[in-house]
Amino acid sequence: MAIEAHDVTKRFGDFLALDDVCVRVGDGALTALLGPSGSGKSTLLRIIAGLETPDSGRVLIGEQDVTDTPARTRGVGFVFQHYAPFKHMTVYDNVAFGLTVRRRPKAEVRERVHELLSLVRLDGLAERYPAQLSGGQRQRMALARALAPRPEVLLLDEPFGALDAQVRGELREWLRRLHEEIHVTTIFVTHDQEEAMEVAEQIVVMNGGCIEQAGSPRELYESPRNEFVMSFVGPVNQLGDELLRPHDIQILPSEDAAPGTIEALVRRVVHLGFEVRVELTLPDGRDIWAQVTRERTQELELEEGQILTVRLPAPRTFAA
């Protein structure tokens, strides 16, 4: 089921959350809505889910206009940021909920619930209560619950925000694989650019209620349409009006004082595992940092206080 939003606008009091937004998500695609807080991404997701109504605009799911359909009948699976578990029900009852309210026969419910619990690797925990599960387990339960009634669309609101780094990493990987298995049109909201790049096939970058750019992770990284997208999707150095990618900054041994290069003082060398972050000060006093591999660092014998030569990349221009 493809999803389309046409000219969606939403205000909360004086605050304009979405300004005439248009989005298209292909059938079976895995898309991320990426942006800082207040960018409107969660609002857009909730409008697609039917948990909010737009002030103007239409929402189409699979060619059908669902703008006036309540969440209840939209056939959308929604996973909340803090999972919204039904605390007073067991894991089994939680996952079964979407089926029991549709009065499916018990045998069918049982089969489906166990199928899903296997899928999300929570077998054996069916009789537990959410309070007895870890954060990651609760999230998987929330997913199983949303998927149980076979929704045509799966929406996730900052699904991994509340988890610690390692679990987050595992679940991202896991969501990707799940999508490959199930192929449900999936949209998730995140403010974490790395997460979006890693998981999504298509990323929609939002800011201040508008869509800045939509495209594949590579497109966004290599061909950002404006400064916001460039600085949001990837690390940047800001030099006046120019934005430079840290790994585009070349560090040369100090002997090579070629034209087009500039001197720099190594202020600090930070070892972050494989990658090394070299903080530099340019002759005019401005600070930048370069991203360098371990080998290169060793090759150049980089250390604090060193003076060497850097070549800055060509400045990027953006269409006005």
Place this chain on the structure above:
Amino acid sequence: MSPPLNDPTPAEALAGAGAAETGASSARGGSGLKPGRPGFGAGGRLGAVGAGVLGRGAIGIYLSVLVLLPIAALLAKAGHGGTAAFWREISTPQAVAAIKLTLIASVIVVAINALFGTLIAWVMVRDEFPGKRIVNALIDLPFALPTIVAGVVLLALYGKNSPLGIDITFTRAAVGMALLFVTLPFVVRSVQPVLLELDRSMEEAASSLGASQFTVFRRIVLPNLAPAIVSGIALSFARAVGEFGSIVLISGNLPFKTEVGSVYIFSQIQDENLPGAAAVSVLLLVSALVALGALTLASRRWSRHVR
């Protein structure tokens, strides 16, 4: 209802100048009062007005004079003539009628409160309308109003000369009405904070999974409110069973008809039948305590899930 015991803190070792805590680390799980100057837990000491022993002593005397001795005397008087005498006193026809009326009326009133109290709490939390703040404040009126004034107030509207033409004086309905009045706030105030804190995303989740609004209320909201409702019921019941002032004017206190337990006890006191009064008193007190205890326990066990 009783607060949990504090864990002993290692702060005993932080004894500085001032009141000497005879020192060393206090043994965990130690006995109650220690010899010398027992401190007040954290930081080594925290006095009430005055130092440790004095404070505890004063509190002990106060509570004894005020509460312990009178309750002891009550129990003694009730049990004076043994079980036979006790039984005799509580099984006189008039006593039985009064007790029956009290218990039945309280149960009915409490059930009505559970329903309307939850409803009112719902409207107060989920709805908006002009004057809501004032209405919300007025819900506490039965807490603040003297019971006798409550009786007078109900009489003004539902007694003789009622502008509505309703006269319920000397009827059992009057008893019910008075009880409804004085127990109004309990369930409302018990449910309100829980409702305020309720995670709305659970309701949204249920909705997105296809549940109707009624189902959402029935299967998601209500179970989460249940402990609070039960706790409110417990307090309502205990209050209703002992209520006196509001009933006394409007019910007419007719024996066998509108005489409640507390009024019966009062009449026995006036007739100098103190053993009789004590016996029924103990009966009412015990039923209130049992209901309170059982319901509070149930409410706590329930909410353990939900937490």
Place this chain on the structure above:
Amino acid sequence: MSANAQAHPDAQAHPGARRATGGRRLILRCVALGYLALLLLLPVTMIFYRTFEHGLGAVWSAATAPNAVHAFWLSIELVAIAVPLNTIFGIGIALLLERGRFRGKALLGLLIDLPFAISPIVVGLALVLVYGRTGWFGDWLATHGIEVIFSVPGMVLATAFVSLPFVARETIPVLRELGTDAEQAAATLGANSWQTFRRITLPAIRWGVVYGVVLTTARALGEFGAVSVVSGRIEGKTLSLPLYVQDRFENFDTTGAYTAAVVLALLALATLLAMNLLTRRTRKAGAA
């Protein structure tokens, strides 16, 4: 106890079905408000109306009748004694329960909650059984010429009993939330118990205590049943204001009764106002 319901953004789960939900909402609101009106609001307004029905003059003479004035000041006296006692001991008990260490905390907690479970009449009876003529201390008191029952001291005891729990119960959660860190810090800096209490603990629990005092005062002022039993209802001597209301009623002096009732009702409304303002204060202080 008094929770000010916050305004909620109008988050509806069924945007499409807005109209239907609006109707349902309206019905719930009407039922709730209707119930409150019939049970609470109308009777209370009725009372104000009835009192002034026969003109201000009648009300004034009723209010200034010597027995009425005596009853009023007697009530004030009872409050003036019982409330400070319960405040001081209430704080003490709260400190004991939250900071003290001893066996029998459960019993103490039960004693504090007892006044909620016990009928006021039973309170009166229990006091009579100890301090009355035929009570445990009856002889001793008689020999020493001390009158408790059928006199003001007995009424003080009754009033104190029923209004006992409030300060303690309101202070306990505040103490619990406060935690012992600040107090421990004070100890390491050399403060003794009294200093710690006065300068660290008390300011922090201040609003809980004040709220408790308001509730205590309201309860003490309005107590009827317990005081009724122990006072003997002697006109001009042991009639507190609530008892006076009943007395006037039984003597068919409805204006007198209503006037006294209105005075008490006004004091109750003042209490409500104080409760409301303070709830917001305690909430703000707690959130800090």
